[in-house]
Amino acid sequence: MWAEKFKLKKLLVRSVVEAGFDTPKEIQLKTLGRITGGQDVIGIGPEGCGKTTTYVISTINRFNHDAEGVPRVLILAPDQEKIFEIVAQFDRLNQNKSLTIVTLHAGTGTEQQMDELADGADIVIATPDRARAIYLKLGLNLNKVELLVVDDAHQIVKKGLQLPVVELANSIGRAQHLVFSEVLHDKLEKMIAPFMHLPTTIEVEELPDQQVPMHPQMLYHVPNFGTKVNLLNLFMYDEELFTKTVVFANTRQTAETVYKSLQNRIHNAVAILNPTDFEYNLVKDISEFKADDSLRVLIVANENTESIDLQNIPFIIHLDLPADKAVYIEHVSNHDVNAEDETLALTFVTDLELDQVVKIEYTTGQKMQRAELPEELVIEKERKQKEAEKEAAKKPVKADPNKYEPGAAFHEKKPENSKTYNFSSGYKAKLNNKKKH
Template identity: 75%
Template sequence: MAWAEKFKLNKQLIKTVTELGFTQPKEIQQKALNRIIGGQDVIGIGPEGCGKTTLLVLATLNRFKHSADGVPKALILAPDQEKVFELLAQFDRINRNKTIRIVSLHAGTTTEQQMDDLAEGSDIVVATPDRARAIYLKLGLNLNKVDFFAVDDAQLIVKKGLQLPVVELANSIGKAQRLVFTEVMHAKLEKMIAPFMQLPATVEVEEMPDTQLPVHQQMLYHVPNFGTKLNLLNLFLYDEELFTKTVVFTNTRLTAETVYKSLQNRLRKAVTLINPLSFEYNKVNDINEFKTDSSLRVLIIANEGTEAIDITGIPFIIHLDLPAEKEVYIQHIQNHAANAEDETLALTFATDLELDQVRRIEHATGQKMQKADLPDELVIEKDRKQKEEEKEQAKAKKHTKPDPNQYVPGEAFHEKKPENSKTYNYSSGTKAKMNMKKKHG
């Protein structure tokens, strides 16, 4: 009876999890469940399938010791209708207290119907943030008695741009225990939860599988936005001595052509595309044509509508975008000659919103990507919102008279051009390995 020994769960829940075959709690459950039962705010971080959803359901049901009274005591937010249904299915599996009424709010049913469901009584509300907020503003969702607030798959909520309704709902709830579950933590997610999470305990698990797929060496570059991705790509590919043959993957042909135009200014006819949207671009019919043409250094491939590509023997593989399906990425980086000396390096550029995909790839391959420092000379692009704010500040400044007594210093130096700087922050061993690739030119 591992559950009874480790946790202060009610007897019915212990009996249920045992009957369902959950003989041993998973790592995140072992580390976080007693903290939650004790009333602590918790941020749980772990890969898909590590047991976060079961942990959330157990923690929620454990608050209802006897019969429920039909007033919302728990509000759980999930990113979309599919995730709401997954939570409901797990509640249905584990819940044996049939006095507990669970109501779901999502886009699959009309607002009026869901308001009627709430009016009939609810104890646990499982909802998407936008639908919960809409019904709350219509006075159909009563948050006065809610003392348990949870956000599941928080990284997907940020990816869908639903931060505002989450924060508004959280701030509309009085004193309550607050939980956040996510696959990854990053700056955008930290910004969302900062207004309502007060000194939470952070519990993180890795849970990598025992088996490892044979893949090329991988390096991860964490960048703030797509503009910085382009700058980093240009910075690397300007080095024609090192990056002799490179395949760049994007998700769409439109993005592929954007990358092509960005590189063409410097690389000219050395950059090419497979299956471009426009006939005016330099193109090849297949990967073999790129491999055999010594004048071509960079091939841009869009994942959409592209069949399997044999990139054996290509020194550098760069994923500018991460494909939605991790299997597509894995197909690109699998090392089909694992016994031979592997001279291919796979570089991945990822923003905050792609880190969950990075984690799923790592879990599928059984290997972590090596995190690389960004080059010192890389130009970091500003986010669109920051640019707009600076424009507004500049407009306001035009209407302000300058202070004649204020000293404005001039520029004492200029930055190096990217092509004149080749410090990529690699270790000496990696640099030596990469220099071996020059023979592929």
């Protein structure tokens, strides 16, 4: 199968089969031919779909027995643990013992790694920051690199390592570029745009056959946390639709911040489950919230919170995704599939949480329905953009005598005073999922 589909060396085909890979996975079927042809590729797929094996196979296939000892392949990974996984896969599939692999990471001293590079390296596997540091010390030769691989690129973005990736890529001459990630989002696209040349994007969505019974889920993709809070306020202002809602945040500090924001609009209709401060409207148990008709919103901090009975709650909102996907799945699992009143789960995520969504979908065997953001939603500006605008506002601007400036009567309304809470009947129907709560 491998020999029929791809132009792989016979020794490599034998190694792949002996390692237990009898047939190529979907991502290998869709990408290996393009990689062998020299094309830049972006491979997107869930954990375990075969991304690492794909580029390990294509990397080994590039080398003949006459390895030169000068780096021809640079593989960037987010951390030391991932580097060890990659090395293990090379050891498993590589029978060309003349190949030399050198790893660069924080687990070993810089001087020792520079000595290893000086002794000769055909493949370098590194974290972006350590590779950049050694390159600047003139210890990493990139002149003959012909393949740059960025693995777990979404994690690299999460760690804020975009700049060293771009600098290393720009320091390499003409080369092929492969990027593998669980998700593709704006921040990741911004990182790879400077060096990818007409890439093809291959995405695979492997879901298990067995599905976990879940409440209907709607996913709202927003740019930042401030917009999450605006969206929550927008929804909660509609007391006709959102009669009882439990909102999950990851920390007590976030829960208290959200509480104060909601209290400005819905006043005493919001409460926190077991807050640290008595100044908040508190609820000691979920049963209190269910029984109190004056309460519409209960905010729960995931930290130090035991299992909570969410049965008969019309709306469950995750403002943050828990670090442990099992916590989310427990919240949203449908324990009574025959219930007449069905709960709707709304999840708010930013770019950096999309990989957690993929893991949840893979575990549950179900995709979350992507929802459009309401037109009335106020998109919060990024903090850096706000700071830049503040600095620009401090600089004196010469007045244009020919330009008419409106007076105080024309001042723009503040977001909190704007009327942003009237939903169309069609949008309400979507949220209701054709069921009354």
